Amino acid sequence: MSVTIAPEATTPPSATPGGPASTTRSAAAARERTADLEQLIVQNPGAYRVLTGDRPTGALHLGHLLGTVANRVRLQNLGVEMFLIVADYQVITDRDDAGDLPATVREVLLDYLAAGIDPECTTIFTHSAVPALNQLLLPFLSLVTVAELERNPTVKAESEAAAERGGRGTSGLLFTYPVHQAADILFCHGNLVPVGEDQLPHLEATRTVARRFNQRYSAAQPYFPEPDALIAQSPTILGSDGGKMSKSRGNALELRATEDETVAFFRRAKTDADRAITYEPERRPEIANLLQIGAYFTGTSPQALADEVGSAGAGRLKTLVTEAVTEGLRPLRARRRELAATGSRHLAEVLARGNAHANAIADRTLDDVRDLMGMRY
Numbered sequence: 001m002s003v004t005i006a007p008e009a010t011t012p013p014s015a016t017p018g019g020p021a022s023t024t025r026s027a028a029a030a031r032e033r034t035a036d037l038e039q040l041i042v043q044n045p046g047a048y049r050v051l052t053g054d055r056p057t058g059a060l061h062l063g064h065l066l067g068t069v070a071n072r073v074r075l076q077n078l079g080v081e082m083f084l085i086v087a088d089y090q091v092i093t094d095r096d097d098a099g100d101l102p103a104t105v106r107e108v109l110l111d112y113l114a115a116g117i118d119p120e121c122t123t124i125f126t127h128s129a130v131p132a133l134n135q136l137l138l139p140f141l142s143l144v145t146v147a148e149l150e151r152n153p154t155v156k157a158e159s160e161a162a163a164e165r166g167g168r169g170t171s172g173l174l175f176t177y178p179v180h181q182a183a184d185i186l187f188c189h190g191n192l193v194p195v196g197e198d199q200l201p202h203l204e205a206t207r208t209v210a211r212r213f214n215q216r217y218s219a220a221q222p223y224f225p226e227p228d229a230l231i232a233q234s235p236t237i238l239g240s241d242g243g244k245m246s247k248s249r250g251n252a253l254e255l256r257a258t259e260d261e262t263v264a265f266f267r268r269a270k271t272d273a274d275r276a277i278t279y280e281p282e283r284r285p286e287i288a289n290l291l292q293i294g295a296y297f298t299g300t301s302p303q304a305l306a307d308e309v310g311s312a313g314a315g316r317l318k319t320l321v322t323e324a325v326t327e328g329l330r331p332l333r334a335r336r337r338e339l340a341a342t343g344s345r346h347l348a349e350v351l352a353r354g355n356a357h358a359n360a361i362a363d364r365t366l367d368d369v370r371d372l373m374g375m376r377y
């Protein structure tokens with residue numbers, strides 16, 4: 001199966017072929033496809049365009065780095081073209097107060113650049129600066145039903161989480177956000193989206209939108225690709241309380257944290273009552289988490305690290321992991337401080353360039369879409 005896109009062309013790139021068999025995908029199928037894709041990417045990185053991103057709710061943390069950011073840097077360095085969306089409109093899907101967005105966006109940018117995202121090859125842009133992307137939401141919304149949105153597991157989960165946090169009802173923007181994400185991905189003909197397995201329903205929504213658009217308006221030659229999920233191999237990183245690391249839980253180790261804060265974070269980290277260290281992710285999630293973090297930064301496997309620590313126990317493990325993280329993040333933190341010290345001009349320029357590039361592409365896509373829909377007057 002060949003996936004080709006012509007990023008700069010105004011003529012529709014050939015969309016992902018697939019037919020009915022590829023339209024609904026189980027997690028197992030997506031995992032299998034991911035293994036194939038990993039090989040195809042190495043052979044021909046130029047055939048792929050990745051769209052991914054984050055909602056700017058705070059500085060990035062260790063969970064972001066190990067979960068997504070390191071993988072993005074890897075793909076970028078393999079030569080895959082990447083669009084990185086700072087999804088500012090998504091911040092207000094489930095809260096009234098977006099906080100100090102300029103400050104937050106700046107922190108996220110600093111984290112991206114310090115982690116190795118290179119704005120010379122990766123386009124970093126914000127939702128709100130690309131009107132044509134957002135306008136794609138209108139035709140796309142016509143392609144899905146309310147019932148489908150109601151069934152979307154991520155919309156359900158996000159609505160429940162929002163209700164727990166503030167008792168706020170599901171906003172229209174939250175309700176439609178799988179379709180907004182379809183616009184995020186399809187405006188630039190993204191054909192590869194790195195996701196966690198729990199995000200697969202989202203991508204399925206994007207594939208559905210692309211397929212229906214093609215069927216309705218561009219049957220002779222599919223205009224939008226049906227993007228593939230690239231399932232992250234990385235484990236979910238836990239915070240100091242044993243729950244999934246997240247800004248909103250207050251259990252995160254931010255990348256920008258000081259060495260003292262790093263030491264304190266791991267001192268607080270939960271362990272369990274067993275003396276000997278073993279790698280048993282199901283039975284001993286907190287220990288497994290420390291092993292995974294330590295292994296990542298020392299370039300070994302969690303199992304090997306567990307064998308190394310063995311009967312020396314959790315205290316020894318924490319010391320090792322703290323040292324590994326402190327050492328491992330030192331260059332990133334140094335780059336981050338340097339970038340922060342150069343002032344905001346550089347960051348503003350990076351974003352302005354990214355936004356201009358994203359706008360040029362979004363304008364072309366919206367133009368094509370108007371043509372295909374017979375809205376040329």
Ligand code: TRP
Nearest residue numbers: 051052053054055085087181184
């Ligand atoms: N929802 C993602 C997050 O919360 C950010 C995002 C917005 C995104 N649009 C996207 C991710 C499109 C992948 C594809 O972090």
